[in-house]
Amino acid sequence: MHDVYAQRILIATVIGIIVLSALFAALQAGLL
Amino acid sequence: MRSSLRAAFWICIYFLLVFSPLIILLVAPRAEGRTFWREFSVALGYAGLSLMGFQFIPTARLPFLSDVFPMDTLYSFHHKVSITSLALVAAHKAILIINRPSLVRLFNVFTAPGRARAATISLLAMIVLVLTSVRRKQFRIQYEHWRGIHIVLSVVAATLALVHIFGVGYHTANPAQRALWIVMPALWLLMVIYVRGIRTLILLRHPYQIAEVREERGNSWTLALEPVGHAGMRFMPGQVAWLTVQRLPIAIREHPFSFTSSAERTDRIEFTIRELGDFTSTVKTLRPMQCKPGQCVYVDGPYGIFDMDQYDVPGYVFIAGGIGSAPIMSMLRTMADRGDQRPLLFLYGNRDWESVIFREELDALKERLNLTLVHVLERPPEGWGGETGYINATMLDRHLSDDRAERTYFVCGPIPMMHAVEKALLELQVPLSRIHTERYEMA
Numbered sequence: 015m016h017d018v019y020a021q022r023i024l025i026a027t028v029i030g031i032i033v034l035s036a037l038f039a040a041l042q043a044g045l046l
Numbered sequence: 047m048r049s050s051l052r053a054a055f056w057i058c059i060y061f062l063l064v065f066s067p068l069i070i071l072l073v074a075p076r077a078e079g080r081t082f083w084r085e086f087s088v089a090l091g092y093a094g095l096s097l098m099g100f101q102f103i104p105t106a107r108l109p110f111l112s113d114v115f116p117m118d119t120l121y122s123f124h125h126k127v128s129i130t131s132l133a134l135v136a137a138h139k140a141i142l143i144i145n146r147p148s149l150v151r152l153f154n155v156f157t158a159p160g161r162a163r164a165a166t167i168s169l170l171a172m173i174v175l176v177l178t179s180v181r182r183k184q185f186r187i188q189y190e191h192w193r194g195i196h197i198v199l200s201v202v203a204a205t206l207a208l209v210h211i212f213g214v215g216y217h218t219a220n221p222a223q224r225a226l227w228i229v230m231p232a233l234w235l236l237m238v239i240y241v242r243g244i245r246t247l248i249l250l251r252h253p254y255q256i257a258e259v260r261e262e263r264g265n266s267w268t269l270a271l272e273p274v275g276h277a278g279m280r281f282m283p284g285q286v287a288w289l290t291v292q293r294l295p296i297a298i299r300e301h302p303f304s305f306t307s308s309a310e311r312t313d314r315i316e317f318t319i320r321e322l323g324d325f326t327s328t329v330k331t332l333r334p335m336q337c338k339p340g341q342c343v344y345v346d347g348p349y350g351i352f353d354m355d356q357y358d359v360p361g362y363v364f365i366a367g368g369i370g371s372a373p374i375m376s377m378l379r380t381m382a383d384r385g386d387q388r389p390l391l392f393l394y395g396n397r398d399w400e401s402v403i404f405r406e407e408l409d410a411l412k413e414r415l416n417l418t419l420v421h422v423l424e425r426p427p428e429g430w431g432g433e434t435g436y437i438n439a440t441m442l443d444r445h446l447s448d449d450r451a452e453r454t455y456f457v458c459g460p461i462p463m464m465h466a467v468e469k470a471l472l473e474l475q476v477p478l479s480r481i482h483t484e485r486y487e488m489a
Contacts, residue, residue, distance in 0.1 A: 017119055017122065017483075018478065020119050020122065020123045020126075023057060023060070023123070024123070024126050024127065024130065026061075027061070027064060027097070027127070027130070028130060030061070030064075030065060031064075031065070031068065031089075031090070031093040031134065034065060034068040034069070034072065034089070034093075035068060035086050035089035035090050035093060036086060037072065038068060038071045038072050038085060038086075038089045039082045039083070039084075039085035039086035039089060040082060041072070041076060042076060042077060042080040042082075042085040043080055043081055043082040043085060044076075044080075045082060
């Protein structure tokens with residue numbers, strides 16, 4: 015049961031990292 | 047606090063720790079002349095290191111985490127997050143080079159400046175770390191040697207990554223970012239000091255001696271231990287402990303096993319161990335002996351929430367394969383000692399009749415418990431009238447009672463069996479929240 019939640023947390027981590035990194039990079043590059 | 051609330055709290059702390067470098071980057075003042083891909087790559091590198099450093103926490107066997115999350119899930123999460131952190135760090139380098147191919151020269155550890163050399167060696171250490179963990183058995187690395195390699199490479203990878211961050215100094219002029227990369231490594235170091243220092247001292251003050259080494263069926267041995275100079279350990283039936291046998295607990299030669307004895311007894315604890323190579327094959331050579339320097343056993347535990355006492359339900363269903371019966375045995379013995387008469391169903395899969403561990407005792411326990419025992423044999427003897435093959439949905443459907451959704455299920459055994467059983471139970475309308483599993487391959 016817990017593995018399902020662990021999998022979701024991992025997916026949320028990866029999505030969160032990509033979104034925050036892209037947001038930061040876009041801000042720094044003056045795209046946003 | 048309820049365990050689901052505590053779990054939610056620790057998951058929030060995890061996200062805060064992992065995302066903190068990116069949040070600080072986001073709120074920092076905007077710099078001039080930056081390009082998207084370079085900044086994106088730097089952010090991925092920061093996130094990769096924060097994930098890598100986080101790895102020191104779930105494996106530290108911290109009681110406030112092991113009381114909330116199953117140990118096998120913590121370790122399985124640790125494995126997956128490690129691969130993710132390696133992927134992020136590799137992506138950090140790949141994007142930088144694709145964006146500016148001339149930077150490939152920084153991979154030459156002989157000519158590159160120190161800060162780039164640190165990054166390359168850190169990445170190599172991470173690659174070896176992940177490869178030796180994922181392919182330990184294929185590479186035939188002994189568990190004990192692997193533990194040593196794992197700890198050294200983790201510390202090397204994290205330290206050199208920090209050297210790289212401060213050496214390059216990109217975004218570390220921001221005081222919050224600089225403070226973060228001082229506080230976070232301090233936290234990782236604290237974990238190492240706790241695991242290798244404080245807990246070792248606690249274990250040294252609570253030694254055990256070998257009271258009995260008993261041969262069981264199925265190439266297994268029961269190791270019975272008695273506390274020396276202390277009252278022993280209280281544990282819940284189904285929990286695990288890490289054993290260090292006849293070495294000092296600092297020796298990194300500890301192995302996780304389930305308690306198999308009754309939780310009602312603290313004066314003598316037992317672990318049943320099947321010979322699977324490495325340490326497990328040496329158990330039969332141990333002899334009962336007094337705890338003298340270098341001859342004691344240290345028991346680090348109890349850990350885990352694969353524990354029936356957490357669930358006050360009308361009855362339990364146990365499903366085990368082979369040595370997966372070890373934690374189930376602790377549950378059955380505990381219930382027998384407590385005079386618990388709730389209905390129990392135990393489906394127990396084994397290769398053949400002769401290798402059924404605890405066979406005779408399980409028969410005897412039927413007299414003391416409201417237990418229905420179903421043996422499932424892969425290679426049944428001639429004239430066998432019981433279940434054969436592997437435990438599947440049709441077989442479960444035959445044996446589960448009508449109140450199947452109300453029962454709590456404990457499943458332990460080989461990973462393919464556990465996946466098949468979990469899937470079958472879900473097909474039979476058993477709620478996911480009622481199914482509790484425990485993998486044996488944590489490390």
